[in-house]
């Protein structure tokens with residue numbers, strides 16, 4: 001399940017498999033689907049992740 005979190009007043013979406021965060025649910029769902037089926041992260045997907053310090 002993609003988790004929704006609030007960050008700096010906006011909602012962001014988190015892949016529960018790898019904990020990468022995305023600005024859109026679409027990317028988080030793509031990431032999660034990839035994580036669950038391939039058991040690894042896709043660079044093509046994770047490059048869209050938000051970097052949070």
Ligand SMILES: [Zn+2]
Nearest residue numbers: 015018031035
């Ligand atoms: Zn993921």
